Amino acid sequence: MLLEEKPSVRSFLDSPEEAGEEFPDWYKNSRRDAWKSFQEIDWPKRSDEAWRFANLKKLSYEDLYDAKEVACNDIDRLVASALSLKENAGQIFFVNDRVVASPSLNEEFSKKGVIFKPLSQALIEDGDLVQNYFMTQNSRLGSAKYAALHRARLRNGFFFYVPKGVSLTVPVEVFHWVSGNSSSIFPHSLIVAGAGSSAMVAEYVTSIDDEISFCCGVSDIHGEENSELIYLRAQNLSEKAQSIHLLSTRAGLNSKLKTFNLDLGCEWVRNESVSRLVGEGASSEILAVSVPEKSQEFDMRTLQLHEQPNTSSNLLYKNTLYDDSKTIFAGMIVVEDEARHTDAYQTCRNLLMSDTCEANSMPGLEIKADQVKCSHGASTSPVSEDELFYLQTRGIKEPAARQLLTFGFVKEAVDCLENDFLEEVILGKLERRFKKIGVK
Amino acid sequence: MSTLEIKDLHASVNGTEILKGLSLSVPKGEVHAMMGPNGSGKSTLAKVMAGHQDYEVGSGDVFLDGKSLLEMDVDERSREGLFLAFQYPAEIPGVSNANFLRAARQARLPDGEEIDAVAFYQEMYDKMAKLGIDKKFTGRSVNEGFSGGEKKRNEVLQMMMLEPKYAVLDETDSGLDIDALKIVAQGVNAMRSEERGFLVITHYQRLLEHIVPDHVHVLNEGRIIRSGPKELALELEEKGYDWLKEGELVKS
Ligand SMILES: Nc1ncnc2c1ncn2[C@@H]1O[C@H](COP(=O)(O)OP(=O)(O)O)[C@@H](O)[C@H]1O
Ligand SMILES: [Mg+2]
Numbered sequence: 001m002l003l004e005e006k007p008s009v010r011s012f013l014d015s016p017e018e019a020g021e022e023f024p025d026w027y028k029n030s031r032r033d034a035w036k037s038f039q040e041i042d043w044p045k046r047s048d049e050a051w052r053f054a055n056l057k058k059l060s061y062e063d064l065y066d067a068k069e070v071a072c073n074d075i076d077r078l079v080a081s082a083l084s085l086k087e088n089a090g091q092i093f094f095v096n097d098r099v100v101a102s103p104s105l106n107e108e109f110s111k112k113g114v115i116f117k118p119l120s121q122a123l124i125e126d127g128d129l130v131q132n133y134f135m136t137q138n139s140r141l142g143s144a145k146y147a148a149l150h151r152a153r154l155r156n157g158f159f160f161y162v163p164k165g166v167s168l169t170v171p172v173e174v175f176h177w178v179s180g181n182s183s184s185i186f187p188h189s190l191i192v193a194g195a196g197s198s199a200m201v202a203e204y205v206t207s208i209d210d211e212i213s214f215c216c217g218v219s220d221i222h223g224e225e226n227s228e229l230i231y232l233r234a235q236n237l238s239e240k241a242q243s244i245h246l247l248s249t250r251a252g253l254n255s256k257l258k259t260f261n262l263d264l265g266c267e268w269v270r271n272e273s274v275s276r277l278v279g280e281g282a283s284s285e286i287l288a289v290s291v292p293e294k295s296q297e298f299d300m301r302t303l304q305l306h307e308q309p310n311t312s313s314n315l316l317y318k319n320t321l322y323d324d325s326k327t328i329f330a331g332m333i334v335v336e337d338e339a340r341h342t343d344a345y346q347t348c349r350n351l352l353m354s355d356t357c358e359a360n361s362m363p364g365l366e367i368k369a370d371q372v373k374c375s376h377g378a379s380t381s382p383v384s385e386d387e388l389f390y391l392q393t394r395g396i397k398e399p400a401a402r403q404l405l406t407f408g409f410v411k412e413a414v415d416c417l418e419n420d421f422l423e424e425v426i427l428g429k430l431e432r433r434f435k436k437i438g439v440k
Numbered sequence: 441m442s443t444l445e446i447k448d449l450h451a452s453v454n455g456t457e458i459l460k461g462l463s464l465s466v467p468k469g470e471v472h473a474m475m476g477p478n479g480s481g482k483s484t485l486a487k488v489m490a491g492h493q494d495y496e497v498g499s500g501d502v503f504l505d506g507k508s509l510l511e512m513d514v515d516e517r518s519r520e521g522l523f524l525a526f527q528y529p530a531e532i533p534g535v536s537n538a539n540f541l542r543a544a545r546q547a548r549l550p551d552g553e554e555i556d557a558v559a560f561y562q563e564m565y566d567k568m569a570k571l572g573i574d575k576k577f578t579g580r581s582v583n584e585g586f587s588g589g590e591k592k593r594n595e596v597l598q599m600m601m602l603e604p605k606y607a608v609l610d611e612t613d614s615g616l617d618i619d620a621l622k623i624v625a626q627g628v629n630a631m632r633s634e635e636r637g638f639l640v641i642t643h644y645q646r647l648l649e650h651i652v653p654d655h656v657h658v659l660n661e662g663r664i665i666r667s668g669p670k671e672l673a674l675e676l677e678e679k680g681y682d683w684l685k686e687g688e689l690v691k692s
């Protein structure tokens with residue numbers, strides 16, 4: 001094994017974990033408040049609208065502990081097996097929420113004032129800047145309790161700050177690995193794209209072993225005016241893991257934000273995505289692909305919130321379901337009174353690869369403004385017989401034809417990124433995934 | 441032996457018989473045209489030969505160089521040398537034209553053998569150029585958002601890449617303007633050879649000015665009611681189909 005365990009275990013439900021002396025006061029207080037909130041807020045119930053269809057039996061945390069520190073002596077091997085970027089502007093590596101190798105950032109960008117460092121370090125070195133953006137977005141989709149838990153227990157993550165006018169033409173990359181039985185991690189991703197800046201981020205959350213683990217992550221993205229940002233999060237935790245991820249984007253004046261969630265691993269996943277369009281002319285693209293098999297269950301809740309005029313958002317979620325897997329998609333578009341001339345689209349497509357999988361889609365719309373173009377739709381179907389027939393008439397055998405079609409199905413969402421760096425990473429991971437699942 | 445031979449074929453869809461004893465033989469080296477009014481069963485014949493599951497074959501058979509096609513799976517028929525250019529080609533989102541053609545070519549190689557990617561791309565680009573298809577179509581999803589004419593050219597490109605023994609072209613002229621029609625006809629003509637037979641299904645004599653057939657067959661209500669030389673197409677253009685329908689079945 002690569003890793004060597006050191007002792008120190010504690011169930012995260014039992015007691016708070018205070019921030020160390022070295023952290024700023026505001027942060028220590030935030031952590032204490034969060035623990036209080038966590039204890040006050042009720043656990044989700046099935047009767048909650050935001051948890052409709054969710055299988056709450058999957059949630060039980062009595063036996064979960066903060067992940068232990070482990071010594072990692074072969075980071076290169078881990079990176080090599082990670083199907084990551086060929087080129088990057090900087091990298092940070094975590095195992096169990098601890099930095100395990102020296103973070104890097106291309107000098108060209110650090111000279112221009114770009115900050116890309118572990119959050120634990122940023123809280124101390126850039127505390128005031130972090131404070132402006134840290135956990136400022138309300139949880140709106142049912143997971144306030146988890147947001148509080150995250151804030152109370154987070155140990156690390158990264159802070160990526162791109163100053164005004166700076167462009168990174170190559171993505172930065174963040175690796176999270178989890179190791180050990182009953183390990184819990186709380187990775188925090190805080191991304192700020194300053195006015196007129198542009199950047200890309202790829203983040204991977206992966207298990208090293210096939211143990212039970214829990215990941216409760218928050219990613220907050222702030223796009224200031226005229227900024228452009230693309231964020232990829234690829235989750236491939238163990239088949240016994242559970243993951244809750246709360247993603248929020250705040251798109252300022254004429255900014256363009258794109259997010260992509262790739263979910264492959266975990267027995268249970270809850271993803272919430274809130275896309276706020278807070279400046280005129282802002283646009284958001286919200287993309288996701290998931291490929292569950294066996295009895296995996298992925299629960300996805302989204303909100304596209306148009307607060308200003310001339311904003312646009314486009315959501316495309318694609319799920320390919322095998323075996324007895326289950327997906328839940330609940331999407332909501334809200335167009336506020338002032339948000340005239342809004343374009344908002346929401347599509348969830350499910351490809352059923354078995355008779356026993358289950359895809360639930362609940363698209364929703366709430367329009368309070370005039371002159372708005374909105375559409376939402378969901379579709380659920382098996383592989384098209386017509387498409388299959390067409391491929392077979394060209395001599396392609398049925399299993400290969402099915403693979404082409406399922407890959408094509410998810411690739412449509414990947415193509416929307418229009419970013420070669422990230423597309424290559426995603427397609428590589430999907431290829432490996434489909435190969436592993438094989439022909440069913 | 442070197443023929444595509446359709447023998448007394450009866451086929452139905454949803455319990456309705458569409459092909460009612462159709463016989464036709466296309467030897468290698470020849471181009472046969474099939475004409476006939478709307479709904480006479482032309483596309484049905486094409487799809488039955490390709491193996492579409494909606495069509496049930498009651499009796500009769502189709503032989504490709506002596507082997508029964510109807511015994512084979514859909515993909516096997518293609519690898520055996522049959523090609524169908526569809527009247528309405530399917531759209532396949534997310535699968536690029538290049539990957540699709542590559543998979544089709546790969547399927548023809550023995551297990552473990554990999555296609556030579558460089559040579560493949562070169563060949564594909566050459567053939568696309570012949571058909572006036574822009575290079576960017578390699579990266580686009582198969583037929584998705586293509587115009588009617590672009591889809592038809594794409595069918596012919598597939599035929600050129602797969603080099604079948606027998607090609608059935610179902611209304612490949614519809615949706616093409618006159619210039620595109622000429623380009624497509626040139627592509628087909630360049631593939632005419634002693635080693636290949638064509639069955640060209642069309643509504644209009646127009647196509648047959650450019651792809652001159654050796655024989656013309658007229659299909660009506662699921663049966664060939666007349667076969668003749670290429671001039672028959674001209675006659676049909678002038679008189680319509682009614683003069684044939686009323687008369688007796690005439691064999692050439
Ligand atoms: N899948 C189908 N379901 C029901 N009827 C069909 C189907 N396919 C063809 N038909 C019927 O079979 C007849 C022949 O159709 P087709 O072969 O498409 O004619 P053509 O190509 O000569 O115009 C028509 O009456 C058509 O409505
Ligand atoms: Mg037809």
